[in-house]
Amino acid sequence: MNLPYTQDLTDCFAAEIGDGGLDATNFDRYVAESEKAVLRLRSAYADHSLPLLRLPETRDDLAVIGEVADRFRSSFGDVVVLGTGGSSLGGQTLCSVAGTGLGRRPGAPHLHFMDNVDPNTFDNLISALDWQRTGVIAISKSGSTAETLLQLGAVIGALGQHVAEDRIADHLVVVTEPADNPLSVIARQYDCTVLDHHPEIGGRYSVLSVTGLLPAAIAGFDIGRLRDGAGMVLEQLLSDAGVHDVPSATGAAVSVGLNRHTGVGISVLMPYCDRMTDLGLWFCQLWAESLGKNGDGSTPVRALGTVDQHSQLQLYLDGPADKMFTLILTETGGQGAPIPGTFADIEGLSYLSGRTMGDLFAAAGRATAETLANNGRPTRVFDVPRVDEISMGALMMHFMLETVIAADLIGVNAFDQPAVEEGKILAREYLAKGGGL
Structure with missing residues (x-):
């Protein structure tokens, strides 16, 4: 081949x-x-013991990812992606290739990958964005990553100053494994969309899963290809x-x-x-x-x-x-x-x-x-x-x-x-x- x-x-x-x-x-x-x-x-491929190897042929999750991406593309001028390490780097890589920011693809919002907790950087972002036109994706496989949870708290606070509390869910998507964890508790509290992070695919190997594909789809990537x-x-x-x-x-x-x-x-x-x-x-x-x-x-x-x-x-x-x-x-x-x-x-x-x-x-x-x-x-x-x-x-x-x-x-x-x-x-x-x- x-x-x-x-x-x-x-x-x-x-x-x-x-x-x-x-x-x-x-x-x-x-x-x-x-x-x-x-x-x-x-x-491992034959006995399904390494789910990473089955991702290339998987198609049943693409429709849901595409629906969320289309909603974000049509609703927001900016999208903030919260996560660190493997929850962020794959998506960052794909979005850089897609050409976000300078020369980004038509219809794609600006994507901001916030993978650190430097308060100066984060405060500058919060003050710069129009939160009525900003979507948020919070990604943590374990749902307990301290940096991501703290970031999310700050972002929800910013959203709460600009949109009604019962509308925060329209701006927020959570990606975490299907289990009780702090991030899933917050998602239920705000009744927002939750997409499952595969529990057997670690963050640094997750670029071909929802972790990397959702930001890439928002940026205009054909994620099936x-x-x-x-x-x-x-x-x-x-x-x-x-x-x-x-x-x-x-x-x-x-x-x-x-x-x-x-x-x-x-x-x-x-x-x-x-x-x-x-x-x-x-x-x-x-x-x-x-x-x-x-x-x-x-x-x-x-x-x-x-x-x-x-x-x-x-x-x-x-x-x-x-x-x-x-x-x-x-x-x-x-x-x-x-x-x-x-x-x-x-x-x-x-x-x-x-x-x-x-x-x-x-x-x-x-x-x-x-x-x-x-x-x-x-x-x-x-x-x-x-x-x-x-x-x-x-x-x-x-x-x-x-x-x-x-x-x-x-x-x-x-x-x-x-x-x-x-x-x-x-x-x-x-x-x-x-x-x-």
Whole structure:
């Protein structure tokens, strides 16, 4: 099956870039190990034990999501999405691709993802919005996320100053798992719409569920096509194809092999596409929270071409050789504003003659990938001919599957995050004591 992207791992191998790359023997070893992980995923699909794998083919929830999205699109000029971590980052990523804000799709409201509790930022938002024309989505799988509950309290207070109490429900949608929890109690109190968060799909893997799809639909995304793209990647994994033909498996094998044998402890994701800026945020949570356990894992870093050529690239090329690079390149050649003809007459600018902004963007991406490889830095390149719902669904499913397979290879649970609980407990204790804040 042809995927809406290609993955080129050539410049991750020692045969191409020298000692900084993975040798063929170790690659073959990790590919063989990843085959076991792929077989386990196929089994999990067959017995429905990993609901994430069934999302691409699911269609019975799209109508309800679409109805809520249509109501919000027709009723509101602004939509505030409350949530943090996996409850926010997937939706943020999709809405960035959809083009919200600057150049947003026709009919789409402005979406504001409030994923922090900095009071200055939140107060500024509350004072800036027309609350009679503002909708609110509160997302928390557990329904007990302190940040989201506090945010919701502030927003309901703002709504209460501008709309009648019995109309607050028209402005509010809650997404939480079907259980008694503080968020569901609040939803019942205001009799607002509640959409179920699948109880067996964790936040960082939930982008293809209502968590990511509702904001994306409001932004104008065709959410069925998003799942179709994810399904293309999953179908290849579930087929009888050899593991060498499963990009998420070979990607995981290279990532873990480089970490184990060449000292690569940092994974840099660098799209050359402004619309994919937030993909780095989403990937960082996915990779870090899934793999960083028991002293293992690698540190994800978000970068953006061409911007970070002028800030981070010096370190990447001439600093510690402890990084793997993943560049995502899109087809921009010939696009954008042309260089004025008069510029070609300026000394040193003749190389820009007849070129466009898109030409420069494309050339910079190719040049960076080649330069990294020439300097012995393992570099993977994704080519994405078209940035749309299909390709984004495919890419995000690829990274989720790659992460799950990598977790299997290093022997950790991809779906828990036990170490962060201590901080949550201490924060609650500080709040309960009141003093010393």
